[in-house]
Every structure is written in C-alpha cells, then in structure tokens.
Amino acid sequence: MEGRRVEMSQIRKGPWKAEEDEMLINHVNKHGPRDWSSIRSKGLLQRTGKSCRLRWVNKLRPNLKNGCKFTAEEERMVIELQAEFGNKWAKIATYLPGRTDNDVKNFWSSRQKRLARILQKSGTPSSSSSSKLLKMKKEIPGFHDVPVEY
DNA sequence: AAGTCCTGCAACCGCAACTGG
DNA sequence: CCCAGTTGCGGTTGCAGGACT
Numbered sequence: 001m002e003g004r005r006v007e008m009s010q011i012r013k014g015p016w017k018a019e020e021d022e023m024l025i026n027h028v029n030k031h032g033p034r035d036w037s038s039i040r041s042k043g044l045l046q047r048t049g050k051s052c053r054l055r056w057v058n059k060l061r062p063n064l065k066n067g068c069k070f071t072a073e074e075e076r077m078v079i080e081l082q083a084e085f086g087n088k089w090a091k092i093a094t095y096l097p098g099r100t101d102n103d104v105k106n107f108w109s110s111r112q113k114r115l116a117r118i119l120q121k122s123g124t125p126s127s128s129s130s131s132k133l134l135k136m137k138k139e140i141p142g143f144h145d146v147p148v149e150y
Numbered sequence: 151a152a153g154t155c156c157t158g159c160a161a162c163c164g165c166a167a168c169t170g171g
Numbered sequence: 172c173c174c175a176g177t178t179g180c181g182g183t184t185g186c187a188g189g190a191c192t
Contacts, residue, residue, distance in 0.1 A: 013162075014185095037177060049177065054161065057179095090180060105181070106159060113157085 012046040016055055020045055024052055025060055033061075058102045065098035070107050078104060 012020075023045055033056055037049030045052065059066065070078070074096055081092040089101040089108070096104065 015160075034178090050163095050179090051161075053178070058160075087181070101180075102160080109182090110158060 010046055011040075011048060013051070016059075020047070021055070021060060024055060028056060028060075033057075058100045063098055064100065065103075070099075070103075074099065075107075075111075078107060082108065 024039070027039055027044060033053075036053045039045050039052050040047060040049065047055075058064075077095060078092060081095055085091055087105075087108075089105040093099050093101045093104050
C-alpha cells in the first residue's frame, strides 16, 4: 500500500533543490528581497513565502560566511552581545558581517550544550555513573574557549 | 566491518509585529 | 479602527554524516 498520498497541500517542505534555489535567486534579482508570498501565488515555486524568505536570508544572500566556523573573535562578540541583549539573535547578527540570526542561534545553542556537558562531567560526582549518555570519556574538545563568564 | 551514538545545521512551527485596504 | 494577509523572530526538531565502540 502506498503510505501517504501525494501531498494534497501541494506545498513543498524540507531541503531545497538547486533548481528551486535558482528560481528564487532569479526572482530576487528581478524584484528584490520582498514579495515572498507572490512567488507561490505566481506559481514559480510550491514553497510558502516564509520558506522562501528563510532560504534567501540564511543561505542564498550574497556575502554570507557559509560553512566556516565562528572565529574566536566572533565567538567573543556573540558572548558579549548576548550578555547585553539576551537572546536577540537577529539583533546580534547585525554586528557580525556575513552571519545570520540562524547562524548565531545555532552557534549559541551548540555552545550551551557543550558547556552543559562539561559541567555535567566535572561538576556532579554522582552523575558520572548514571547513564550511558555520560560517556564522554575523552576530554572535551576546545576546552580552552569554555566559560569566559562575564 | 558494522552498528550505534552524537553533533551540528537546515528548515520547520507558532506567534508577534507590521501593512494596507 | 478592524481584519486579513504577509513578514520577522526565536525556539525547536529531524536527519545526514562523523565519531566511537
């Protein structure tokens, strides 16, 4: 039996294909980075306006630092700005050329998890025996840039 | 060599904020 | 002013691929 019928919604979700990217870039080149929902109403793509905007802002826009890790300098800035503004990722991203709010958010989230792991390991003595989740045996990578509390 | 476990990232969701009719 | 549609934001999740056993 066929599981799901082909989406009645006719709205595509998930990873973007190269042709979709091309179509989106083309639209932005013609009309600028706006009118996102017209892309679907004109039948150019089966994506929601939200999805188009997100794709453009995070991956297609020119001058993005895609796929390269945050530098120590960028890391310092994020920490500092987060302390000042809180989780205002879009605002923080405006201080970091080539980085998006999603980049900053992901960076922060990963960092938080990393810190939590380290705390768990060094902090609570009893926890070391509890679950298999705690078998982070080897020393934490990048221990040098850890807390830096302010 | 082959699972299994983790991690990081792309993209989603819900709601808030804005816009124009 | 209200309402409907659109855009912006922050939190969250699913999964591909690397690390570990």
